[in-house]
Amino acid sequence: MTASPLCRTTAAKSAKSRIAAVGAVAVAGALLLSGCGDQTNDKESNAVVDAPLADKLPKDIRAKGVIKVGSDIAYPPVEFKDKSGNTVGIDPDLGEAMGKQLGVRFEFENGTFDTLLGGLRSKRYQIAMSAMTDTKNRQEGIDEETGKKVGDGVDFVDYFTAGVSIYTKKGDDQGIKTWSDLCGKKIVVQRGTVSHDLAKAESKKCKGGKKIAIEQFDNDQQAQTRLRSGGADAGSSDFPVAAYAVKTSGGGKDFQLVGEQVEAAPYGIAVSKKNPELRDAIKAALDAIIANGDYEKIIKKWGVEDGAVKEAKINGGK
Incomplete structure (x- = not known):
């Protein structure tokens, strides 16, 4: 510039x-x-006139004025389509606020959750922002199920904290309070999520041949539909998503939360390890909106204050 x-x-x-x-x-x-x-370069100049952190971005992104975001846009209230087909939610709102700091637009592109990191590796996206839990395995490119290395891994800029919850049909919890209570029962989950990993790990602990039957779906809304129709005993999602489903599905008459949330961990914005300049720019923008109050307003808007963070961290997951 x-x-x-x-x-x-x-x-x-x-x-x-x-x-x-x-x-x-x-x-x-x-x-x-x-x-x-x-x-x-008029495009670059116009994009960054009022953006205090524009000079932190890589030059190619700054010139284009867009950060392409891979996201599974079917995970309310984190990201989803409203009745008009617009992408809304916690992540889009945070992206818009950070974009003002950086002088760029965060352009969300829909993809199934378990393909987002692959899209990042292939450079289809520049970041992935989709209620993605920051874990050491993802940082190091290790497949959660096989334990084998499948890529270079990613860096995360952590922006929220959430645990995992179990929910059932309202008035029909079948005695389910903990993950061990799921042995011999059927659970629906979104493929590739922490809920999916927990269900597989818990099933291995079940005794007497009573394993957990796990039905996996491309997105969480499909899993909810299956549970709503009576096709499973329980579902599991990140706490904000499960709580939102309990509150909104069927006007609050479809589901109920059971037990306590577990495995509280940070959500991270995933960035290629080959792009530390973009990672640091995202961190600076997140810290800026935390400092100016925009972050707090967005978190309160969606009713998820319990998961708020006080500062951005890089690779804080374990």
């Missing part, structure tokens, strides 16, 4: 004055020719 913000502001004011006075054209022309800076 070669043109200073002061020069762009002055030129912009001159352009406005041109409507009222012909003489301002000469002033604007003189400014552009008098060494105010390289004006060839």
